[in-house]
Amino acid sequence: MAALLPRAPLSWLLLPLISGYLAADFLPNAPGFYAFSGLILAFLALASISSASPFFNQFWSISILLGGIFLAAGYLQVRLKPPAGWSHLPPREARLTISIDRLFSTSIEGGRISGLAKIREAEGHLSDITGRKIVFSLVPDKENRLWRRETKLVCTGILEALPEKPTDDFERYLSRTGAQFSYRTVTLREEPEPGRGFFAFCDRQNQRFEQFLRAGTPENERAVGVYVAMLLGQRSQLDEKQERVYLISGAMHLFSISGLHIGVIAFSLHTLLTLLRLPPKAATVIGLLLLFIFVGIIGAPPSAIRAFIMAAFFWTAHFFIRVSNSVAALANSALFVLLLSPGLLWSTGFQLSYAVVTGILLLGLPLGRHFQSKWTPFAGIPVQALGPMQRGSSWLMRQLSGTLAISLSATLLSSPLTIHYFGVFTAGAVLLNLLLIPLASMVIVAGFISLLLNLLMLAPLAVVFNHTGWVILIAMEKITYASLTLPLFWSAEFPAPWVGPASLLSLIAVLLLCASQKWRAPFFHFIIPFLLFVIVLLSAVRLTFPTD
Numbered sequence: 001m002a003a004l005l006p007r008a009p010l011s012w013l014l015l016p017l018i019s020g021y022l023a024a025d026f027l028p029n030a031p032g033f034y035a036f037s038g039l040i041l042a043f044l045a046l047a048s049i050s051s052a053s054p055f056f057n058q059f060w061s062i063s064i065l066l067g068g069i070f071l072a073a074g075y076l077q078v079r080l081k082p083p084a085g086w087s088h089l090p091p092r093e094a095r096l097t098i099s100i101d102r103l104f105s106t107s108i109e110g111g112r113i114s115g116l117a118k119i120r121e122a123e124g125h126l127s128d129i130t131g132r133k134i135v136f137s138l139v140p141d142k143e144n145r146l147w148r149r150e151t152k153l154v155c156t157g158i159l160e161a162l163p164e165k166p167t168d169d170f171e172r173y174l175s176r177t178g179a180q181f182s183y184r185t186v187t188l189r190e191e192p193e194p195g196r197g198f199f200a201f202c203d204r205q206n207q208r209f210e211q212f213l214r215a216g217t218p219e220n221e222r223a224v225g226v227y228v229a230m231l232l233g234q235r236s237q238l239d240e241k242q243e244r245v246y247l248i249s250g251a252m253h254l255f256s257i258s259g260l261h262i263g264v265i266a267f268s269l270h271t272l273l274t275l276l277r278l279p280p281k282a283a284t285v286i287g288l289l290l291l292f293i294f295v296g297i298i299g300a301p302p303s304a305i306r307a308f309i310m311a312a313f314f315w316t317a318h319f320f321i322r323v324s325n326s327v328a329a330l331a332n333s334a335l336f337v338l339l340l341s342p343g344l345l346w347s348t349g350f351q352l353s354y355a356v357v358t359g360i361l362l363l364g365l366p367l368g369r370h371f372q373s374k375w376t377p378f379a380g381i382p383v384q385a386l387g388p389m390q391r392g393s394s395w396l397m398r399q400l401s402g403t404l405a406i407s408l409s410a411t412l413l414s415s416p417l418t419i420h421y422f423g424v425f426t427a428g429a430v431l432l433n434l435l436l437i438p439l440a441s442m443v444i445v446a447g448f449i450s451l452l453l454n455l456l457m458l459a460p461l462a463v464v465f466n467h468t469g470w471v472i473l474i475a476m477e478k479i480t481y482a483s484l485t486l487p488l489f490w491s492a493e494f495p496a497p498w499v500g501p502a503s504l505l506s507l508i509a510v511l512l513l514c515a516s517q518k519w520r521a522p523f524f525h526f527i528i529p530f531l532l533f534v535i536v537l538l539s540a541v542r543l544t545f546p547t548d
Contacts, residue, residue: 014334016067016072020075021345034071034077036072045060075342082161089161092158094126095123097122100326101118103149109347113137114157119181119220151237157186157313158262172346211453212450213232213450214228225242242477249428249489250411251429257304258303258306259356270283309332309336310326330358337350351417351504352417359507367409371402408430416536440476446468450463450465493541494529495540512527
């Protein structure tokens with residue numbers, strides 16, 4: 001670890017934070033006690049650092065670790081669990097002012113609207129729940145309007161604390177999002193007040209951008225839906241068959257918002273600002289501001305937040321003329337995201353996003369450099385003596401070897417989670433991504449140019465780029481469907497729920513160990529993590545070829 005962790009000091013805070021969050025589920029609901037214990041241990045750690053005794057100098061790291069775990073456990077219980085005593089109280093009628101945080105659907109189904117909201121105002125005897133999250137369900141008003149994010153509603157309904165121990169997947173999901181109460185049989189008492197905050201603005205822009213991307217819609221509506229999903233994060237645009245095919249093929253991250261999308265948008269913004277010849281520092285500030293707004297417009301999913309924070313670290317490193325640090329940026333972004341939204345630790349998207357990027361940084365990039373050093377055509381010929389074809393083939397080999405290494409590492413780290421959560425093993429994704437990643441990047445760039453041209457009032461020209469994106473998407477879809485005929489994609493199942501997380505943690509531990517030893521052969525060679533996963537695959541995974 002010595003080669004990595006000193007360069008990412010916040011990693012030492014991330015470990016106790018995650019450990020404390022996991023421990024909080026098994027501890028009694030006593031956040032005040034855990035916070036007090038954590039502060040005492042933190043004070044002991046500071047005292048140990050200042051002590052001249054060798055014993056106390058070694059004690060500080062243990063105090064920091066345990067103190068962080070206690071503080072994290074207390075923080076999680078404050079954020080995700082109802083106030084003490086509420087779990088034993090019966091349901092009651094309550095008049096509340098709430099603001100919508102998220103709707104569970106983008107259309108009114110069954111004459112009812114449901115979603116997540118935050119309590120803004122409560123009656124005097126309920127003041128201790130102000131600011132808490134609730135899951136609500138109500139019948140829309142007579143105009144049958146679907147309200148947007150941050151809309152304020154004054155209403156009465158039946159308020160009840162959610163169970164401390166969830167009994168099904170939906171209750172578990174609500175608990176992880178921070179919802180602590182259910183609010184049902186809700187009746188509006190005043191006219192809804194439209195939201196005016198940042199997220200309300202972003203929601204309106206999302207609808208506006210969707211109209212831009214749908215301009216000139218062809219007969220192939222499926223491609224348009226995927227196009228909107230890729231650029232704006234609207235996965236509801238994908239039909240059930242598309243979601244299943246993209247999931248089995250391991251290409252879902254290309255057809256919905258992921259770190260790749262934010263990276264391509266960030267690169268496009270950087271290129272645009274460079275062409276405008278803005279001063280570097282001004283370009284950094286403007287670029288990050290525009291990227292931040294875009295992340296808000298697409299709904300701020302965990303993968304997008306992670307990618308934005310990492311882009312911010314890279315851009316600001318250039319701003320202060322310092323060397324950027326990918327590992328530190330990843331650790332810092334994880335720490336920031338988990339402090340902001342603790343429940344995301346149990347989110348499939350969060351786990352996949354950070355596992356894949358960890359694999360790319362620790363394994364993919366060094367493996368790519370290794371491939372490039374071994375697969376160098378015309379190595380004995382001076383560069384000046386190479387012809388155009390030779391230079392082109394040399395460049396192509398470098399790009400393919402780098403992309404292959406990243407695809408291998410991403411598939412390796414995502415496989416335990418895709419087997420655990422989705423029941424699929426996508427070995428063929430290694431080769432499929434070699435074709436689809438460049439095409440997906442082209443689609444995102446086409447969408448970016450289309451949005452930019454629409455904002456510049458050049459809508460007719462923007463339609464050309466929309467059609468370009470749709471054509472590429474149709475090709476990507478055909479490639480994806482054709483790939484599933486090959487015996488490279490399987491249904492998979494672990495024998496016990498703990499095997500998947502244990503496999504992932506083992507892989508990350510091996511990557512950290514090998515990376516700290518700079519992947520020196522034979523005991524720390526690049527083949528070691530792949531051998532470990534093959535052992536897990538042969539000994540603990542049941543594979544079957546999907547028939548549907």
